[in-house]
Amino acid sequence: MKQQFINGEWVAAIDKQEMDLIDPATEKVIDKLSAGNAGDCRAAIDAAHKAFASWSKTTPYQRAEILKKAANYLRENLEIIARDMVMESGKPLPEAKGEWTVAANLFEWYAEEGKRSYGRIIPTNRPDKRSSVIYQPIGVVGIITAWNFPAYNPARAWAAALAAGCTVVAKPSEETPLSAFNLVDALVKAGLPNGVLNVVIGDAAAIGDEMLSNCLLKKISFTGSTRVGKILMDGASRTHTKLSLELGGNAPVLIFDDVDVDALAKVTAIARFRNNGQVCTSPQRFYVHKNIYEQFAEAATAYVSQLKIGNGFTEGVNLGPLITKKQRESVLDLVSKAQAENAEIMTGGNIPPHLQQGYFLQPAVIGNLQQTSVLAQNEIFGPVLPLFVFDDLDDAIAKANDTEYGLASYIFTNNLKTSIYASERLEFGIVGINEWAPHGTESPFGGWKSSGQGHESGSEGLYEYMEKKLISTGGL
Ligand code: ADP
Numbered sequence: 020m021k022q023q024f025i026n027g028e029w030v031a032a033i034d035k036q037e038m039d040l041i042d043p044a045t046e047k048v049i050d051k052l053s054a055g056n057a058g059d060c061r062a063a064i065d066a067a068h069k070a071f072a073s074w075s076k077t078t079p080y081q082r083a084e085i086l087k088k089a090a091n092y093l094r095e096n097l098e099i100i101a102r103d104m105v106m107e108s109g110k111p112l113p114e115a116k117g118e119w120t121v122a123a124n125l126f127e128w129y130a131e132e133g134k135r136s137y138g139r140i141i142p143t144n145r146p147d148k149r150s151s152v153i154y155q156p157i158g159v160v161g162i163i164t165a166w167n168f169p170a171y172n173p174a175r176a177w178a179a180a181l182a183a184g185c186t187v188v189a190k191p192s193e194e195t196p197l198s199a200f201n202l203v204d205a206l207v208k209a210g211l212p213n214g215v216l217n218v219v220i221g222d223a224a225a226i227g228d229e230m231l232s233n234c235l236l237k238k239i240s241f242t243g244s245t246r247v248g249k250i251l252m253d254g255a256s257r258t259h260t261k262l263s264l265e266l267g268g269n270a271p272v273l274i275f276d277d278v279d280v281d282a283l284a285k286v287t288a289i290a291r292f293r294n295n296g297q298v299c300t301s302p303q304r305f306y307v308h309k310n311i312y313e314q315f316a317e318a319a320t321a322y323v324s325q326l327k328i329g330n331g332f333t334e335g336v337n338l339g340p341l342i343t344k345k346q347r348e349s350v351l352d353l354v355s356k357a358q359a360e361n362a363e364i365m366t367g368g369n370i371p372p373h374l375q376q377g378y379f380l381q382p383a384v385i386g387n388l389q390q391t392s393v394l395a396q397n398e399i400f401g402p403v404l405p406l407f408v409f410d411d412l413d414d415a416i417a418k419a420n421d422t423e424y425g426l427a428s429y430i431f432t433n434n435l436k437t438s439i440y441a442s443e444r445l446e447f448g449i450v451g452i453n454e455w456a457p458h459g460t461e462s463p464f465g466g467w468k469s470s471g472q473g474h475e476s477g478s479e480g481l482y483e484y485m486e487k488k489l490i491s492t493g494g495l
Contacts, residue, residue: 021196022053023220024203026066027213032221033058038193043109043340044330044377052196054221060188060229063217067159067186068235070214075156075184082182083130088209089202090126093119096205100170103197105331108169109339109378110294112331121460122174122202125476128460132481133182147495154485156184157261158237161230163190163223165243166342167297167400169198175464175475176240177202177216183484188236189218190227194342196220227251234258240483241265245423245469263473263483266466267398268299268426271419273409273441275432276310283431284318287404290455292326292382295338295402297346299470300427300449300458304395305406306415312408320365320384323404328371328379338402340378347378350401354383356393357405363387368403390418398424412437420446425467427451427458 021040022029032055040050074082093100097119104115138153160180164172173191180187191199196218203218219226227247230236231254238261241251245266255262274283291302307315331339341347347370354368367383382402388394394405395418409415419428428447432438442450448465451457458464458476465474473483 020051020053021200023055023059023063024200024216024218025059025063026070026217027207032056033062036221038221040107040193040196041343042106043342046376046378049106050197052193052220054193055219056222056225057229059219059221060190060226061233063188063219064159064229064233064235066214066217067188070212071156071159071186074186074212074215077184079133079136079182079184082133082184085206085209085211086126086130086133086178086182089205089211090123090130092205092208093123093126093202096201100198100201102332103201104169104195105339107195107197108166108331108342110331111336111339114294115331118168118171122170124460125171125174125178129178129182129481132478133184135478136183136481136485143491145493148491148493149495150489150491153488153490154482155488157484157486158185159188159235160185160484161188161190161236161239163227163230163239163241163243164192164199166192166194167294167299169195170202172242173199173202175480176242177206179475179480180240180484181206181211181215183481185484186214187216188230189216190220190223190230191218193220193223228254231255231260232257237261238263238484240473240475242475248471263475264471265299265464265475266426266469266471267424268301268466268470269304269398269422269424270300270302270427270429270447271304271306271422271445272302272429273415273419273431274305274307274311274315275430275434275437276308277433278311278431280311280314281318284315285322286455287319288322288326289337291404292323292338292402295341295380297342297400301400302427302429302455303399303405304419305404306409306418307406309408309410312406316365316384316386316406319404319406323382323384324366326382328374328381330377338382341380341401342378344378346401347380350380350399350403353393353397353399353401354385354403357385357388360389360392361387362392362394390421396422412441416441416444420444423469426470429455429457
């Protein structure tokens with residue numbers, strides 16, 4: 020049984036409720052979870068509030084020491100903790116190991132960046148006045164994260180908040196809490212004082228509501244769906260809770276006719292299907308120039324149909340199961356709606372006959388699509404590669420921008436002018452030119468439009484957890 024972590028102790032939920040943790044590859048129960056609600060969240064906020072008094076007064080150097088020890092613990096225990104992640108999320112073991120490596124890097128990077136939250140001295144217009152700007156930790160923060168990256172999502176936000184001097188009440192996803200608990204272990208072993216980090220899971224809506232209405236909690240950082248993001252925006256007015264939101268995406272990819280078609284098709288098959296497409300920056304809408312469309316579609320289909328699907332522990336597997344049956348149903352529904360639009364299913368899109376147990380789905384390539392298709396208008400969050408043809412550059416850019424989302428976008432060309440022209444016109448917070456991983460620990464990650472507000476990672480991610488203060492002295 021996995022419990023809540025409040026004020027440095029593992030405790031059962033106040034109401035003694037429980038829930039099952041399911042392995043998506045086998046549909047078997049892995050463990051029981053103690054399921055909390057508003058009361059548990061309140062206890063966690065109280066503990067975080069008490070701990071803030073001393074944690075916020077530590078120096079960034081003291082905090083860095085703990086965060087760096089935690090990073091080392093994660094690296095030393097990578098083999099064990101990666102297995103927990105495979106079990107709860109279904110992703111292939113090498114992906115789980117890669118994710119833990121990035122999580123460790125985030126802790127190390129923020130340990131150092133916390134030392135650089137420089138303010139500034141401002142020359143004033145009066146000889147007897149001095150002005151300066153300093154940054155201070157915002158207070159107790161709530162961090163709600165999604166299941167698609169069970170370690171990366173919490174690590175990115177926890178590391179920045181702790182480095183800034185905030186105390187944390189975290190609510191990881193109930194689908195994937197084991198990785199978050201492993202992160203807790205790392206920080207506790209590294210010497211994090213009691214109450215600085217608390218973790219509650221259970222009734223998400225009740226916990227979220229408590230965060231929104233409790234005056235002691237100053238900010239919520241959220242990674243998840245646009246649907247829940249809107250609930251938080253509505254609720255935040257009650258206590259003026261500040262928000263950072265990392266929401267959905269529907270990333271376009273513009274592929275021009277000067278690329279190496281076969282080489283790009285090969286890496287596309289990996290990039291689009293990483294984590295089964297359950298990634299908010301996942302390349303989703305592929306706009307391919309008409310001169311190479313047929314060639315690209317054929318090559319991509321050939322590579323995608325070779326991808327190996329199975330249990331994440333099996334060597335050589337490229338795709339594990341989707342996270343839940345519901346998630347798979349929502350992807351299957353989009354595929355059948357696309358079929359009804361006369362789209363061409365070039366491969367996949369069905370439940371593999373040899374994998375009836377577990378939430379597996381054969382990766383699909385779907386062509387002959389129009390901009391009005393359900394596969395253009397919705398975030399798929401699943402293993403489907405939709406293909407669109409384009410002829411005119413401005414038309415392709417307009418179609419790429421034709422979405423409520425604005426997180427990631429991609430351009431593939433060897434033409435410098437085209438890449439600059441397109442990158443400056445795409446309405447997205449992130450543009451990758453000739454690469455699939457434009458973001459990194461050190462760079463700002465954030466969405467335009469309905470994809471969210473605020474940034475994670477990079478120095479921007481640190482300042483999300485700090486308040487700016489102007490200090491002016493007169494009469495000198
Ligand atoms: P996803 O579909 O990616 O899981 P969700 O937005 O449903 O996205 O979930 C992201 C996180 O938000 C999870 O930790 C989930 O438990 C939490 N969550 C779901 N509903 C609410 C809510 N009403 N208030 C606060 N958090 C919520």
